[in-house]
Amino acid sequence: MEGGNKIRSVDKAMTLLELLGESRTPLALAELERRSGLPKSTIHGLLSTMREHHMVSQQADGRYCLGLRLFELGCAVSASWDVTGVAAPYLSKLSSVTGATAFLAVLSGGEAVTLDQSREGGGLRIVSETGCRLPLYCTSQGKLFLAYCSSEAEQHRLLRAHPPVSHTPHTITEPGQLMEELRRVRAQGYAVEDGEFRIGLRSVSAPVFGPGGGLQYALGAVGLFRRTTAPEFTLATRLATDYAAQISAELKALS
Template identity: 35%
Template sequence: MGGNTREAGRSTANRLLSLLAAFTPAAPVLTLSELARISGLPIATTHRLAGELIEWGALERLADGRFQIGLRLWHVGSLAPGHRDLRSVAMPFMEDLYEATHENVQLAIRDGKRVLYLEKISGRKSVDTMTQVAGRLPLHATGVGKVILAFSGAELFSQVVAEGLARCTPHTITLPGVLAETLEQVRQNQVAFSLEEMTMGASSVAAPIFGPEGTLVAALALVVRSSTNVRPLVAAVRTAALGVTRELSAPLSPGGNLA
């Protein structure tokens, strides 16, 4: 059903989704005025629609009047079959990789022109990172992002370059030609590195996870202190990623489980 035509013909669904999309890992809690500004809706409309989302459980209002995503929305999101299956298949391999290294282990997929982190295992002694589950980071500056760029075709590369290769640290690759050469090495070796390119003090080594048809599904990475020699970690990361790839390609038993 259509929304208020005075608001540029936006449907009710469009306006509700714009409110939910206003929340990000960098801004998980917002005031009413911030919600209105980010969504482009009038304060009165924002207040009314936010009330409906609170009633349904998609939003929660805190004691100070600010808003955050509600638990019901998280529960609905967890039902997405592709990501749920990927996480459940990958988790045992991620746990093994963590037990072998006690470093940050991350599982990521592509979300438009960004990296979306689906899962993460960290320990008390693991290096601090900017990564959050459900968080997004640039493709060109992260190990998992380079894997995604390398195996996603020329169109995505062109889009990312056209948007600009932002400098996250002094070590970030910002020249398209250098990035193209780096991605060719990733395709040849099926491993990518990010050496203090996203966060100073942290480096990563990542490997691709492929689906049954040989297309890229996700990337798996270890993130360690930049003082760590990442080369000896390549075999462990690639082995874990290959294990997930094999499980994703395994036939299902009659009961619906992996055979």
């Protein structure tokens, strides 16, 4: 046990699950050893234990992948979240009106995680999949989570965990400039990404507050908007903020 709280074997097991989750194909024991830096004997023991609980599965060729039990637990978690059911019609309307991909995101592990998304009609699907993780400092949903942190110290803690790097020439990596951007986000009540994560893509995110009044989710739209001052982007901003406020009200009523 480390620091009186951290159980090393559990921490190592979580590392293996994350590696299997990040991989698009099953991994052999040797590959898990290389990626994790853990001894092969430790990995084998942890995988054997997790396999008994169906957290991991071993294929005929000996490689490992995530198990069915994790899917069942994920479904149970999803079913316990009122927000996905509440937000679904708003995501559909936001996408239908703007022609962009609408998304709902949550802060997890120092990154913005997509909980749900909607792409009505044809065209380019921007968000690749539910569950994808995105950096905080260069996405609208991420900047929203940073801006609404409880303190500047918490903002710095999250940024230290995932230091800013340039994804495009527009990525804000200079600390002073980024903090000024976060103050602007908090003041205006929504966040904008202007080609900072992917060239040509622009997005807007608005805060969804929980029953206690704190920020819990980000509702937004991402697409090939011409510029952030274009009428279609202004419309997306207005709808995102309006719909986020309505979802917040519904979540409070359900509590």
